[in-house]
Each structure stands twice: as structure tokens, then as C-alpha cells.
Amino acid sequence: MNAQHTQWINETLEQLQRTRVIPRLWAHDHTLWSSEPTEITNRLGWLHCTEWMPNRLHQLTALVKGLQKENYRQAVLLGMGGSSLAPQVFRQVFGVQEGFLDLRVIDTTDPDTITREAEHLDYRRTIFIVSTKSGGTVETFSLFRYFYNRCLSELPENEIGAHFLAITDPGSTLAELAEKLRFRALFLNDPNIGGRYSALSLFGMLPAALVGVDLHTFLEQAAQAVQQSQEETLTPECQNPAAMLGAAIGAMALHGKDKITFLTSPSLESFGDWVEQLLAESSGKSGKGILPVVREPVGNPEEYGSDRFFVYLRLNGEETYDNLTLALQDRGHPVLILPLAGRYNLAEQFFYWEMATAIACHLLGVHPFDQPNVEETKALTRQLIAAFREKGKLTSTKPDFYNESVEVFGITATASPDEALQRFLAHAAPPAYIAIQAFLPYTAEIDQALQTLRAALRRQTRCAVTLGYGPRYLHSTGQLHKGDAGNGTFVQFTCDPQGNDLPIPDEFGSSHASLCFGDLKLAQALGDQQALLNQGRRVLRFHLKKDLSHNILSLIPKDLPESNTPPADPAGGN
Structure with a gap:
């Protein structure tokens, strides 16, 4: 930080x-954010997770021991957004301790990805965790019905309930179904906690227990963060890290540095996905917002616009981005370094970021606990699905360009897909940002192609370029895309299923299906596209029929120079 940044x-x-x-904040004063208490006074339960969660650990311990005794080896979590992102952090940061269960998170409606996951399971040794606060999330319930029926074909019917457990709010549809279908266990969370603030509740702690995280130690670390965050004396030397972080995020955003860019030690990379949802969905509304930029390929400091604020989460012993942060500071970019002594310090970071986000939203003047624009996409998706069931097709829109591999929608009179993208982005420059929305299968090859395109677009425009996989991003950055000041430009990718599409059972135990996962995924993409257009955003959609990675890479201009990036520190690693 230079003197100006420090002064702010x-x-x-x-x-x-x-x-x-x-x-x-600790007194639950809703007037920090709104004159009305709606969705505030009943959304501050996250402040108190460390008070009640230790009393639930005996239940989690008993669950894990029972599964170990019965030789379960795999856990599959079905959930979206706040139900899936923290569990993914625990699996990727802590791994699987000896004798505990491997955890896979399925948060997609892509049929190719679901097929790949389903074919690698030993159903006799797998427990499914159906995780949703509302108890009715369309993606989660579609996956639930699919895997429940898959279990019917793999296991004796009277054993299936023992292979499922649920995490939800009291009184939800899922809670009722868990009782009806005789689940192994039903865990009811505090209903006063919103999904994106639920990492330290049962939504995060139960999956963490399954992979062998020491929850006593973890919650003790979190409790220390809670204690520090109650310090009321706020000075540059204060001992309230959450307040310091919230002040930094808010101050930078109010001075035009609202693209908070995360550099994370490789071992902590998945934490960025969790904090992305927290910041974007909390702040992106009422024409305001803070754009989190995570998992971005490293670039030359000159490639970044002046709207950037860099945060470096640095795990002790992993010095990967030390040289880059020095180069960024030399260039005049604000850089905040958050050192972590060990992996269990993530407990503190979960709480610091939750509280800091609430503080930053106060400074911006936005409500951090609602998501007013999310419902629009859901409503449009439901309309498309209803039309599909009636007419047998989702859209009759003709492409502006097509060949045997790609269809382009959103720009007229174009001669090729790459020309369409160049025309679409012709005037892109900071403080605008580009959001790549990929309703595609997740594979290493496709991800690498998208990241290569992402880096090229940043190099060309100096804009922040984000990448989100659909429908996951709808539960993460989707609110900000439609609720912020309108600086986003959106490049959407959809595709035909690369293998066989998967039917979504209409009912548990029934083979009848009026919709497939590929249909649902495309309806979600088209619904969000229309919601963005309704908000005055610009959207360009590429529908890929085959050769997905090749067609993504073919969009990059041939004459674009390569990036000359500072080398990673030899002591680091990727």
C-alpha cells in the first residue's frame, strides 16, 4: 500500500x-444497512456459529464413526453455492485424512460431468449428502432425484435410505423428504444463517468432519477470530482484523478500485471460489458492487487496470506470488498481504471475510444479505422449461452466424466467430469488466482453453476478466452481474451434450422424465442471458457443437503478443 491507499x-x-x-453490528442493528429489518435480523446467525457449533460435534463424530464402521469410503455432496463452496475448500485444502471419506462435490447440471462422476462411484460404499438451505434448489433436487434412482438400480431398495443424509433448514421440503425416505440422518441448521455465510455452520462443518478435519481445533481458531472481531477501538494499530479488512475493501471500492483480485497460495486456491460468492452476491446490487477476480492467470503488471485491488492469501512456506506482488506494488497497485501460518488459520479467514463483507457493504450502502436479482433468472428459466414441455424445444432464435462447429448469437452481420468477439469487445476498457460464462463440461482441457482465452482478453483490453461455470456462477456472481452499475460485458458459452443426455426423473422411484439435464442447463443459460438483456447488459453467446477446446482457442486473435510475466518465486510451486 502506498501513502494514499493507507490514508483512505x-x-x-x-x-x-x-x-x-x-x-x-454485534447488537444486530439492521440500520447499518437498511431502515427495514427484512432479511437482516433473521440473517445474522453467522455471528454466533462458534457458540453453538461445538455442542453439535458429538453428532458429527458419531456419524463419521458409523460410516467408517460400515466401510463407507466415498461421500458425494449435492448442492449449489453456499452449500457446495465451503465443502470444496475443505476437500481441496485439507485432503482426506487416513481412514476418512473422500468427498466429491457435484454442483452442475452438465450431463457429461454428471455421467463422469456417476460412473466412478462404488454405490455400496457411498453416502450422498443433499445440502440446501431452502430445501428446494432446482439443481440440487434434480441431482437428488437422479442419484436416488441410480441407487435403486445399484442397491437393495430397503438399504437406499442409509446412503443419504440431508443438511437443510427446519420445515423445508427436504426435511420432510428425509423423514419420508428414511435417510440415515437429517441435520437441521440455524435458519438465521444465509447460505453464503454458512461455512462455520453444519453446511461446512459436516463435510469437513467427513474428510477428517479436526473440528475442535478448527472451531477454536474461529472462536479466536470472533473474539478479535468484537474489538471496538479502531485505529491503524487495532487488533480487529475483520474491521481492518472491511475498511480496506470498502475504501478501495469507494475510490474506484472495485475489482478485488485474489492471489492465493496454490494450496488455498479453492478459498477464492468461496469468497467470490460471499463478496459478489452480498455487494452486487442497487447499482453498486465489488467484483471478485479469482483463479486469474498471472499477467504482467502493466496488463492490469487502475481499478484493481490485490489481496494475497499467503500460506507459510508457499512463496509463489511474492515476486509478483512486489512488481504490482512498484507499479502503484494496492496490495494487501494476508499471511496464514497454517491451513487451520482458514477458520479465522472464513469469519474475517464474512464480517469484512458486511462492513464493506455498510460502507457502500447496500444490503449484504439479500439477492434481489437472482429470482429473475429463475423465473425466466421456469418459463423456458414450461415452453419446452409444451412445444418440445427451448428456443427458436436464429443464430447471427453458424457453421458445423459453432453458432453465434448477439451480433449481426459477422463473418466468423473470432470477428464477432472482436467487434463485441471493440470498446472494452477499464473500469468495465468481461465475464466469461461457461455452460460447458468441466475438464482440464476445456478449463485450460477458457483460461487461455481469459488471459488473452485481459492482455488485449486491460479489463478484469472473470470465469464462471454455469449454473454454479448463478449462485455466486450472478446477482452482481445484474445488480451492479452495469460495467459488465458478458461472453457466454453453451454446448450440445458431448455424450448422451441424462433424463431427470420426475419423481423418486419413477423412470418417467419430462426433462433432461442438458435441457435444464441450456434453459438456465438462456434464462440468464435474457435476465442480463432485461437489465441492459450486453451478451454474446457462442453455442459450441463439437471440438469445444479448439473452438474456444480459435477466438483468440492470432497477432496478440504474449504476456511477459514476473517469474514465480523458486520456493513456491503450483
Whole structure:
């Protein structure tokens, strides 16, 4: 941070001190964000997870021991957004401890990805976790019905309930179904916790227990963060890391540095996906927002616009981005370094970021606990599905360009897909951003192609370029895309199923299906495309029929120079 950046943060701390934000937050004062208490007073339960969660650990321990005794080896979590992202962090950061269960998270409606996951399971040794706060999330329930019926073909019917457990709110549809279908266990979470703030609740702790995280130690670390975050004296030397972080995020955003770009030690990379949802869905509304940029390919410091604020989560011993952060600071970019002594310090980071996000939203003047624009995409998707069931097709829109491999929608009179993209982005420059929305199978090859395109577009425009897989991003950055100031330009990829499409059973135990996963995925893409257009956003869609990676890479201009990036520190690693 240079002197100017430090001054902004110190002035913001003084403002927070003067307006008594910390004691008011802990007193559940809804006027920090709104004159009305709606979706605030019943959404602050995350402040108190470390008070009640230790009393539930005996239940989690008993669950894990029972599964181990019965020789279960695999856990599959079916969930979206706040139900899936923290579990993914625990699996990727902590791995699987000896004797515990491997955890796979399925948060997609892509039929090729679901098929690949389904074919690698030993159903006799697998427990399925159906995880949804509302108890009715369309993706989660579609996956639930599919895997429940798959179990009917793999296991004796009277054993199936023992292979399922649920995490949900009291009174939800899922809670009722768990009882009806005789699940092994039903875990009811505190309903006063929103999904994206639920990492330290049962939604995060149960999956963490399955992979062998020491939850006593983890929650002790989190409790220390909670204690520090109650410090009310806010000075540059204060011992309240959450307030300092919130002040930094808010101050930078208010001074035009609203593209918060995460550099994370390789072991912590998945934490960025969790914090992406937290920040984007909390702040992106009412014409405002903070854009998180995660998993971005490293570039030359000159490639980044002046709207960037870099945060480096640095795990002790992993020095991967040390040289880059020095180069960025030399270039005048603000860089905040958050050192972690070990993996269990993530417990503190979960809480610091939750509280910091709430503080930053206060500074921006937005409501951090609602998501007013999310329902529009859902409603449009439901309309498309209803039309599909009636007419047998999702859309009759003619492409603006097509050949045997690609169809292009959203720009007229174009001679080729790459020309269409260049015309679409002709005037892109900071503070605009480009969002790649990929309703595609997740494979290493496709991801590498998308990341290569992402880096090329940043190099060409100096814009922040994000990448989100659909439908996951709808539960993460989707709110911000439609609720912020309108600086986003959206490049959407859809595709035909590369293998056989998968029917979604209409009912548990029934083979009848009026919809396939590929249909649902395309309906979600088209629904979000229309929701963006309704909000005045610009959208260009490429529908890929085959050779997905090749057709993605063919969009990159041939004459674009390569990036000259600072080398990673030899002591680091990827």
C-alpha cells in the first residue's frame, strides 16, 4: 500500500469508529444497512456459529464413526453455492485424512460431468449428502432425484435410505423428504444463517468432519477470530482484523478500485471460489458492487487496470506470488498481504471475510444479505422449461452466424466467430469488466482453453476478466452481474451434450422424465442471458457443437503478443 491507499483506509477506520459500526453490528442493528429489518435480523446467525457449533460435534463424530464402521469410503455432496463452496475448500485444502471419506462435490447440471462422476462411484460404499438451505434448489433436487434412482438400480431398495443424509433448514421440503425416505440422518441448521455465510455452520462443518478435519481445533481458531472481531477501538494499530479488512475493501471500492483480485497460495486456491460468492452476491446490487477476480492467470503488471485491488492469501512456506506482488506494488497497485501460518488459520479467514463483507457493504450502502436479482433468472428459466414441455424445444432464435462447429448469437452481420468477439469487445476498457460464462463440461482441457482465452482478453483490453461455470456462477456472481452499475460485458458459452443426455426423473422411484439435464442447463443459460438483456447488459453467446477446446482457442486473435510475466518465486510451486 502506498501513502494514499493507507490514508483512505485510516480515514475509513475513523468513520467506522465514529459511527460505532462494530458494537452496532454485534447488537444486530439492521440500520447499518437498511431502515427495514427484512432479511437482516433473521440473517445474522453467522455471528454466533462458534457458540453453538461445538455442542453439535458429538453428532458429527458419531456419524463419521458409523460410516467408517460400515466401510463407507466415498461421500458425494449435492448442492449449489453456499452449500457446495465451503465443502470444496475443505476437500481441496485439507485432503482426506487416513481412514476418512473422500468427498466429491457435484454442483452442475452438465450431463457429461454428471455421467463422469456417476460412473466412478462404488454405490455400496457411498453416502450422498443433499445440502440446501431452502430445501428446494432446482439443481440440487434434480441431482437428488437422479442419484436416488441410480441407487435403486445399484442397491437393495430397503438399504437406499442409509446412503443419504440431508443438511437443510427446519420445515423445508427436504426435511420432510428425509423423514419420508428414511435417510440415515437429517441435520437441521440455524435458519438465521444465509447460505453464503454458512461455512462455520453444519453446511461446512459436516463435510469437513467427513474428510477428517479436526473440528475442535478448527472451531477454536474461529472462536479466536470472533473474539478479535468484537474489538471496538479502531485505529491503524487495532487488533480487529475483520474491521481492518472491511475498511480496506470498502475504501478501495469507494475510490474506484472495485475489482478485488485474489492471489492465493496454490494450496488455498479453492478459498477464492468461496469468497467470490460471499463478496459478489452480498455487494452486487442497487447499482453498486465489488467484483471478485479469482483463479486469474498471472499477467504482467502493466496488463492490469487502475481499478484493481490485490489481496494475497499467503500460506507459510508457499512463496509463489511474492515476486509478483512486489512488481504490482512498484507499479502503484494496492496490495494487501494476508499471511496464514497454517491451513487451520482458514477458520479465522472464513469469519474475517464474512464480517469484512458486511462492513464493506455498510460502507457502500447496500444490503449484504439479500439477492434481489437472482429470482429473475429463475423465473425466466421456469418459463423456458414450461415452453419446452409444451412445444418440445427451448428456443427458436436464429443464430447471427453458424457453421458445423459453432453458432453465434448477439451480433449481426459477422463473418466468423473470432470477428464477432472482436467487434463485441471493440470498446472494452477499464473500469468495465468481461465475464466469461461457461455452460460447458468441466475438464482440464476445456478449463485450460477458457483460461487461455481469459488471459488473452485481459492482455488485449486491460479489463478484469472473470470465469464462471454455469449454473454454479448463478449462485455466486450472478446477482452482481445484474445488480451492479452495469460495467459488465458478458461472453457466454453453451454446448450440445458431448455424450448422451441424462433424463431427470420426475419423481423418486419413477423412470418417467419430462426433462433432461442438458435441457435444464441450456434453459438456465438462456434464462440468464435474457435476465442480463432485461437489465441492459450486453451478451454474446457462442453455442459450441463439437471440438469445444479448439473452438474456444480459435477466438483468440492470432497477432496478440504474449504476456511477459514476473517469474514465480523458486520456493513456491503450483
